[in-house]
Amino acid sequence: MMDKYNPQEIEAKWQQRWESDALYKTAPADERPKYFILDMYPYPSGAGMSVGHARNYVPTDMIARYYRMKGYNVLHPMGFDAFGLPTENAAIKEKVNPSILNKKYSDNYVRQFKLMGLSYDWTRLFNSADASYYHWTQWIFLQLFKSWYDPRQGKAVAVSELELELGKQGTGAILDYIDAHPEHIGVITKGTPRLSADAWKAMNRKDQNHFLMSFRLAYRSEPMTMWWDPVDNVVVANEEVIDGRAWRSGTPVIQRVLQQWYFRITAYSQRLIDDLDTVDWPEKIVTMQKNWVGKSEGAEVEFKVYKVENVQNVQNITNIQNFANAEGIHVYTTRPDTLWGATFMVLSPEHPLVAQITSPEQKAEVEAYQTRATATADAERMVEGKEKTGVFTGGYAINPVNGAKIPIWIADYVLMGYGTGAIMAVPAHDQRDFEFARKFGLPVVQVVRGTTDPSTPSAGQADLQTTDEWIAAYEAKEGVMVNSGLITGMPAGEPSLDAAIAFCVQGGFGKRRVNYRMRDWLISRQRYWGTPIPIIHTDEGEVALDESELPIKLPEVANYSPTKTGQSPLATIPEFVNTPRGQRETDTMATWACSSWYFMRFSDPHNDKAAFSPKELSYWLPVDQYVGGAEHAVLHLLYSRMWTKVLYDLGHVPFVEPFKSLRNQGMILSPDKVADENGREYYQKMSKSLGNVITPDEVIAEHGADALRGYEMFISDFSMTVPWNTQGVPGVRRWLDRVWRIVLGEDEGDRGAKSVEPGAKEDALRPALLALRRVAYQTMQRYEKNTADFSFNTVISTMMEYTNALYKAREAGLAGTSEWREAIDILLRLLAPIAPHMAEELWARAGNAYSIHQQSWPMFDAEAAKDDEIVIPVQVNGKLRDRVTVAADAGEEAIKTLALAADKVVKAIDGKTPKKVIYVPGRMVSVIV
């Protein structure tokens, strides 16, 4: 009598053996083909992992094991994203150094990973808070700091080259080039002045360094208004502010004026869009990234401003010299064809020209509005559907296309951070401008007449009594230009846009422009628990540390609490700050920096001479298969792509995209439904606070790691969000029990064939034996296809079917034959990536040499997998009527003849002559009468 399957016993045994043998240690670069399969490295938290996390790690482990057996050199590593606020905040609460909690949390993760039998190469483990790791994060920071993006070469090059050019010809050639190639708008800080070579040479070193900040790929901004989290006491990036609240703490953010460090990701906007065409990623993620970069095309147009003192006495504009001043207001528009419909302008309350434009009469009101905008700029200002607010500045501008005198307002619906921070308002064709015009009684001029409704008015000026008609006009996106000077009569769209831009260029008041929604990547954090920024503030400004001075280590201190002043706690540690050359930068880097290159480090994780050796890097990278949550669709994945491109430009890496193929796993929800206030039922996320977390530990304790692994794969389609089903693991466990019994109890079901003579047996069983081989090899075929398709649930169901087929085969008396042994051998090898412990145990019990995980994948036998008969369904007039069984190699005519002769087909045809008989090879016969 065989013993029972006891997962607890065999799993612990094999896990220890694998570990002591370093069974999953990855070889360095060699001549084999490589496969790099990577999980997004986790942020270890005190709560540990749930069964939801395992949804990511189990399938990738299955793939890693599968590729090893297929003969690939497989890199399947794990590490920890350790810096950052959650650990630091927990540490402050518990009054310990965050490095202590980090160790505790990540050790617990490792314990859980090992419990699940995951085949990571633990010798490659690292933690982003190790100085041996962030040493090289700092090194990459310096590469960015010492580089700028030369638009003419289309890549990052050394700032030292830029300095040479500035000494010879100033900024002229660069700025001219950007003007002519507006897609390079991001390579230089907005508003950087033109500079002659003489002016450059006349600067002292400090001013020169300051000027170069406008070019560096890692740069420190001028003092500017930033979002600030008053609870976590840290600056918050725009993209981390959701509905006016800090993403992590949920606190309404306030504003603070600060100087911050950035990476100039906007220099790479166009390449970040273009290269998306070369990766195998979910369409959804590609779309999100494109939207995030947010490219739009249009024109930048300059509106001249009335001098304030002239406003009182000039009513009719006839001579441009009456009101022109040196610099006007620049606006960005995607619809330059609607310039003729601009009836007022709106500036952001923070726009630098507001003070100059504002008339004495309006000064008090304008300043009050600016103050209010700053104070409320938080939650409410970003809320949708908010009633428009704004104030007239008392100033006027001239619409350059038609000379119209139009009022200038300020309003908080215009954002300083997008475009130029100023808009021309075209209320007839923009919903927001229309709402604003309606509220403040500003005029509306229609310049596109819709083709959908010919009765739409085409008046030049109108008041707001015809509101409904204007909305109709606004909604007519296609139409004919009216009231639009030179372009009147043209169809709206490309031609009129081009003509309008040409007109602006000719008149010298506008030019074609590209705009990107994406902003530069804010990396400063005023916190202790992060990678120190390797910069020193000296008499000559901010300068890079020498690479030999790295790493700049975090000081081990007892008190590292954040300050309320906007200063990093590191600033309060004199021995950290003060150096002979000057004062260290005290901000640390956001964790996005750490995670932007960790995948490269896995190729050579303990190198203390370099971030990675070129040999290992070029062998292992890029990542062949990257798997993780869709929540990193933009930030992490975009930042990693930018760093990769910079390192490529500088010659450090030989690839431009870090992740060839990407897949996102679906979430696992709590198994219990809850009702909302309307009585509608839904499943909740698992969370510590709701107390509904199911851990791998508890599932493994009851059913074993192999059953957990099986159910994680079987639960649903990999990418689908799905509730956990507590009945699901026992179901998979039952299957594993069946595998156990069929492998170890091969003679137990051997009843049906007992009376057959040994000699006669083989012949009588011949067809069944062929069928068994067929099932085995067809299973293998489906298994491999499903794995390639990330369809793990059907891998499991295929294996279950195969197991069921083996039970039938045993019942039919096939146990003990060589075909049976072959089928069991295939079963075990196919099982190894899914249930590695059970497969190893059964492999050993069958007397095979250790370890099944070092065996090769079975050779596919196409002949054995081939069907000799196939069943062809027959339809008559689109309805299924019968099926015919034919030889797999039967010809079309023979099959058609058989089909037409089938009983139910004859009945359905009812004596009529078929008009048409269609045969789809191997699939179907369709008869039309």
Place this chain on the structure above:
RNA sequence: GGGGCGAUGGCGAAAUGGCAGCCGCCGGAGACUUAAAAUCUUCUGUUGAGAAAUCAGCGUGUGGGUUCGAGUCCCACUCGCCCCACCA
């Protein structure tokens, strides 16, 4: 407001444009057992007819379309989830 994804039995789901519902859960029946559990066998979308074998009809959110043939492709809509959003 913009974009994306999805909707198939009581439940998780499967299905290169070709037999809808594989596999599993839940549930029913039987065998084994003193009994239960476990295990094994078997049924299990729905309606109608039949003692039964079986036969006929309906059926993949709704309405259209393409096709010999649609869960799958196209158009319009409903609902759900996700992302972005006063982005000019």
